[in-house]
Amino acid sequence: MFRATCNTRDFKKVINATSNLVDEICFEVDENGIKASAMDPSHVALVSMEMPKDVFEEYEGDVHDIGIDLEALKKIIARGKGDEKLILDLDAEKNKLNVTFKSNVTRKFSIALYDVSSSNLKVPDIEYPNNVSIKAGAFVEALKDAELVNDHITLKVDEDKFIIYSKGDLNQSETVFDNGVDDDDDTLAEFNMGEASRSTFNLAYLKDLTKSTAAEDLLKIYLGSDMPVKIEYEVSGSKLVFLLAPRIES
Amino acid sequence: MFRATCNTRDFKKVINATSNLVDEICFEVDENGIKASAMDPSHVALVSMEMPKDVFEEYEGDVHDIGIDLEALKKIIARGKGDEKLILDLDAEKNKLNVTFKSNVTRKFSIALYDVSSSNLKVPDIEYPNNVSIKAGAFVEALKDAELVNDHITLKVDEDKFIIYSKGDLNQSETVFDNGVDDDDDTLAEFNMGEASRSTFNLAYLKDLTKSTAAEDLLKIYLGSDMPVKIEYEVSGSKLVFLLAPRIES
Amino acid sequence: MFRATCNTRDFKKVINATSNLVDEICFEVDENGIKASAMDPSHVALVSMEMPKDVFEEYEGDVHDIGIDLEALKKIIARGKGDEKLILDLDAEKNKLNVTFKSNVTRKFSIALYDVSSSNLKVPDIEYPNNVSIKAGAFVEALKDAELVNDHITLKVDEDKFIIYSKGDLNQSETVFDNGVDDDDDTLAEFNMGEASRSTFNLAYLKDLTKSTAAEDLLKIYLGSDMPVKIEYEVSGSKLVFLLAPRIES
Structure with a gap:
C-alpha cells in the first residue's frame, strides 16, 4: 500500500530537480516518506532526494521499491497545474503507479513500473573545509x-x-x-x-x-x-x- | 463585386481554425455572406465555416467563387493587429483578393486567386445519440x-x-x-x-x-x-x- | 589608457545595432569618445557608430585602436542586466579588453583583442533629394x-x-x-x-x-x-x- 497526496507545484519541483541528471530511479517508500538516490549514467554525479511524510497532505506507505521512468514521470507531472491536488497511488497488482490530478475535472495517468531495485546509495559523509x-x-x-x-x-x-x-x-x-x-x-x-x-x-x-x-x-x-x-x-x-x-x- | 470590412481579430480566428487542416479553399461568396468547406488532403476530416453578412461592419457581395491559398492568407492575416480594421476586396479583373489593414497607416496585400471551384461539400446530416x-x-x-x-x-x-x-x-x-x-x-x-x-x-x-x-x-x-x-x-x-x-x- | 563606465542598457543597444551586419570592428578610442565603422563582409552595407565621451558616466581615453570580436562582445554584453554598471577597461599589456558588470556582485570578463587596424572608413557625404x-x-x-x-x-x-x-x-x-x-x-x-x-x-x-x-x-x-x-x-x-x-x- 502506498498512497500520497500533495501539492502539484512542490512535487513537480522535486521531480524536475531529480530528473535532470538521471533517467530512472527507485522510490524507496516506507511509513516515513519517500527517499531516492541514483548516479548519473557516467557516474560523475550523485542525486539524492528525500520527501518526508509530513510534506504530504495525506500519506500512507508500506515498504515498497517503486522503479520509476523519470522521463515519463516528469512529462506527466508537467501536465499538472501548480494548484491542482496530486495523488500518487501504487497499483501493486498491475505493477503501475497512478498519478491523478484533481481540480474540477479528474485526470489520471498510469505509468508502468521499472524493475529497478533500491540503489542503497548513500551520500558519502565527507568532511569539507x-x-x-x-x-x-x-x-x-x-x-x-x-x-x-x-x-x-x-x-x-x-x-x-x-x-x-x-x-x-x-x-x-x-x-x-x-x-x-x-x-x-x-x-x-x-x-x-x-x-x-x-x-x-x-x-x-x-x-x-x-x-x-x-x-x-x-x-x-x-x-x-x-x-x-x-x-x-x-x-x-x-x-x-x-x-x-x-x-x-x- | 465583393467587399467586406471587419475586425482583424475575429477574421484571424476563423481563418486560423479553417487552415489548420486544409491548404486551399473556395470562399463561396454571395449577398448573405461567406461560406467555405473542404476536406483535408487525406479525406479524414471535413472543415466548414460560415461568416454571415451581419458579422461584418460593411458587406457587399455578388455571387463569386474565390479560390484561396489558405497558407498565404493566414500569413497575411497574421500581420494584422487585433484592433486594426480589415478590408477584403475582390479585384475580379486582376484575379486578386486585396487585404487591407487600416489604422493610422494603410497596409495593403494582394493575393493571386487559385483556380478552385466550389466544393459543394455539405456537412452530412447525421443523427447522433x-x-x-x-x-x-x-x-x-x-x-x-x-x-x-x-x-x-x-x-x-x-x-x-x-x-x-x-x-x-x-x-x-x-x-x-x-x-x-x-x-x-x-x-x-x-x-x-x-x-x-x-x-x-x-x-x-x-x-x-x-x-x-x-x-x-x-x-x-x-x-x-x-x-x-x-x-x-x-x-x-x-x-x-x-x-x-x-x-x-x- | 582607456577606461569608461556606462549604463549596460545603452551600450548593449549600440553594440547590438553595430553587430547585426559586422563580425569584427575597430574601436577608435581617444579623449573625445569611441568611434567605429565597418563594411559588412559582402560590402553592401556600411555601419558607423559614435559614442561621445559625455554619454559615459566616467571616461578616460588616450588614442587606441581596439580590435573587437563583435560576436564575442555581444554575447558578453548580453549577460549584463540593464541596470548594472558596465566598466570597459583596456589591458594594453595583455592585449585584452576587460568588461565588468557591477551590482552587488562583480562579474568580470576579459576578451582577447583582434589585430584589426582602424578602417578609416567615413560615411560618404552624399546629397539626398x-x-x-x-x-x-x-x-x-x-x-x-x-x-x-x-x-x-x-x-x-x-x-x-x-x-x-x-x-x-x-x-x-x-x-x-x-x-x-x-x-x-x-x-x-x-x-x-x-x-x-x-x-x-x-x-x-x-x-x-x-x-x-x-x-x-x-x-x-x-x-x-x-x-x-x-x-x-x-x-x-x-x-x-x-x-x-x-x-x-x-
Missing part, C-alpha cells in the same frame, strides 16, 4: 557567464571571497562574491572558510544540477580542493542533495 | 494528456460521464468530466446522452481541429459508437464545423 | 509585411507619401505613410521631398540594419533614385549611421 550559502539565481548566472568562455568552471574559496571563474583560450569570466562587502539582498548568505580551496567541474553537470532551482532558493555548497562539490537545498520541506566529482586537471 | 458542450480549454488539455501516451484517443460517453482516454504500451491517461459532479465553472456545460458510446480518433487531427480555439470557447461535440465526431463552435457570430472520421480498430 | 523621419516600429512592421512577398523591397517617395512596397510572383504588399493625413501618434514625424524617387534594396540587410531598434526610436531615412539609403538614429546620445547600396534592377 569550506561551505557557503548562496542564492541559486546568482549562482546560475555565474554558470551562464562561464558558459561563454569554456565547458568547465572553477569554484574557489579564498580570503573572504567565493569566486567562480572560467578561462578559455581567448576569453575568461569571473564572478566574485565578497563576504566582506555588505550585501543587502543576502546573495551570499553564509561564508564558512576553513582553508583556501579550488576545484574544477564540468559546467554542463553543474548547470543540470541547478537547472530546476528558483532564483531565491538558498543553495548550501560544500567545497574543498580537488574534492567533489556537494550542493544541498530544500523545496518546501523536501531535501535535495547533489554530489559532483571534480575534473582532475592534467 | 449523444452530444456534450464543453470548454475548449479543458478539452485541449485532455488531448495534451493523451499525447504523452499514444497517437490515438478514445471519446466515450457513459453513465453521466464524458471520458477521454488513451492507452499506450506502457502508460495510459484518462480525463473524466462527470455530469453528476457540481462543476462551478461550467467546464461541462451540457451533457445529453442517448446511449453509451465510444469512438477512437487520430489524436493529431483532433489537435489540429481545436488548435485555434480559445480556452473559454464552448465546443459542441456530437458522438456515437464508431461514428465520425462532429465539433461545432462559434467565433463572434461566425460558425465553424468540423467532422472527423473514426479510427477503426482492428 | 528626400528625407523622412519615421518611428522604427512602423518601418520594421512594413519590412515584415514585405517579407511575406519577396526578398527585396522598394522605398518610394512621391506626392506627399512615403511608400514601402514589395512585389512577388503571386502576391504583393504595400505600406503607405501619408504626410497629408493627420497622424496623431507621429509615426511619420518629418517628410522632406525634393523630387519623386524610388530605390530597391535587399530586404534581409534592411531588417538587420533595423533589428536592434526600439519601436519608438526615430529613424531619419535619406532617399533618392537608385541611390544608397542612409538611416540614422540615436541611442541616448550615441549615434548610429547605416548606408545600404541599392539593388540595381535588370
Whole structure:
C-alpha cells in the first residue's frame, strides 16, 4: 500500500530537480516518506532526494521499491497545474503507479513500473573545509557567464571571497562574491572558510544540477580542493542533495 | 463585386481554425455572406465555416467563387493587429483578393486567386445519440494528456460521464468530466446522452481541429459508437464545423 | 589608457545595432569618445557608430585602436542586466579588453583583442533629394509585411507619401505613410521631398540594419533614385549611421 497526496507545484519541483541528471530511479517508500538516490549514467554525479511524510497532505506507505521512468514521470507531472491536488497511488497488482490530478475535472495517468531495485546509495559523509550559502539565481548566472568562455568552471574559496571563474583560450569570466562587502539582498548568505580551496567541474553537470532551482532558493555548497562539490537545498520541506566529482586537471 | 470590412481579430480566428487542416479553399461568396468547406488532403476530416453578412461592419457581395491559398492568407492575416480594421476586396479583373489593414497607416496585400471551384461539400446530416458542450480549454488539455501516451484517443460517453482516454504500451491517461459532479465553472456545460458510446480518433487531427480555439470557447461535440465526431463552435457570430472520421480498430 | 563606465542598457543597444551586419570592428578610442565603422563582409552595407565621451558616466581615453570580436562582445554584453554598471577597461599589456558588470556582485570578463587596424572608413557625404523621419516600429512592421512577398523591397517617395512596397510572383504588399493625413501618434514625424524617387534594396540587410531598434526610436531615412539609403538614429546620445547600396534592377 502506498498512497500520497500533495501539492502539484512542490512535487513537480522535486521531480524536475531529480530528473535532470538521471533517467530512472527507485522510490524507496516506507511509513516515513519517500527517499531516492541514483548516479548519473557516467557516474560523475550523485542525486539524492528525500520527501518526508509530513510534506504530504495525506500519506500512507508500506515498504515498497517503486522503479520509476523519470522521463515519463516528469512529462506527466508537467501536465499538472501548480494548484491542482496530486495523488500518487501504487497499483501493486498491475505493477503501475497512478498519478491523478484533481481540480474540477479528474485526470489520471498510469505509468508502468521499472524493475529497478533500491540503489542503497548513500551520500558519502565527507568532511569539507569550506561551505557557503548562496542564492541559486546568482549562482546560475555565474554558470551562464562561464558558459561563454569554456565547458568547465572553477569554484574557489579564498580570503573572504567565493569566486567562480572560467578561462578559455581567448576569453575568461569571473564572478566574485565578497563576504566582506555588505550585501543587502543576502546573495551570499553564509561564508564558512576553513582553508583556501579550488576545484574544477564540468559546467554542463553543474548547470543540470541547478537547472530546476528558483532564483531565491538558498543553495548550501560544500567545497574543498580537488574534492567533489556537494550542493544541498530544500523545496518546501523536501531535501535535495547533489554530489559532483571534480575534473582532475592534467 | 465583393467587399467586406471587419475586425482583424475575429477574421484571424476563423481563418486560423479553417487552415489548420486544409491548404486551399473556395470562399463561396454571395449577398448573405461567406461560406467555405473542404476536406483535408487525406479525406479524414471535413472543415466548414460560415461568416454571415451581419458579422461584418460593411458587406457587399455578388455571387463569386474565390479560390484561396489558405497558407498565404493566414500569413497575411497574421500581420494584422487585433484592433486594426480589415478590408477584403475582390479585384475580379486582376484575379486578386486585396487585404487591407487600416489604422493610422494603410497596409495593403494582394493575393493571386487559385483556380478552385466550389466544393459543394455539405456537412452530412447525421443523427447522433449523444452530444456534450464543453470548454475548449479543458478539452485541449485532455488531448495534451493523451499525447504523452499514444497517437490515438478514445471519446466515450457513459453513465453521466464524458471520458477521454488513451492507452499506450506502457502508460495510459484518462480525463473524466462527470455530469453528476457540481462543476462551478461550467467546464461541462451540457451533457445529453442517448446511449453509451465510444469512438477512437487520430489524436493529431483532433489537435489540429481545436488548435485555434480559445480556452473559454464552448465546443459542441456530437458522438456515437464508431461514428465520425462532429465539433461545432462559434467565433463572434461566425460558425465553424468540423467532422472527423473514426479510427477503426482492428 | 582607456577606461569608461556606462549604463549596460545603452551600450548593449549600440553594440547590438553595430553587430547585426559586422563580425569584427575597430574601436577608435581617444579623449573625445569611441568611434567605429565597418563594411559588412559582402560590402553592401556600411555601419558607423559614435559614442561621445559625455554619454559615459566616467571616461578616460588616450588614442587606441581596439580590435573587437563583435560576436564575442555581444554575447558578453548580453549577460549584463540593464541596470548594472558596465566598466570597459583596456589591458594594453595583455592585449585584452576587460568588461565588468557591477551590482552587488562583480562579474568580470576579459576578451582577447583582434589585430584589426582602424578602417578609416567615413560615411560618404552624399546629397539626398528626400528625407523622412519615421518611428522604427512602423518601418520594421512594413519590412515584415514585405517579407511575406519577396526578398527585396522598394522605398518610394512621391506626392506627399512615403511608400514601402514589395512585389512577388503571386502576391504583393504595400505600406503607405501619408504626410497629408493627420497622424496623431507621429509615426511619420518629418517628410522632406525634393523630387519623386524610388530605390530597391535587399530586404534581409534592411531588417538587420533595423533589428536592434526600439519601436519608438526615430529613424531619419535619406532617399533618392537608385541611390544608397542612409538611416540614422540615436541611442541616448550615441549615434548610429547605416548606408545600404541599392539593388540595381535588370
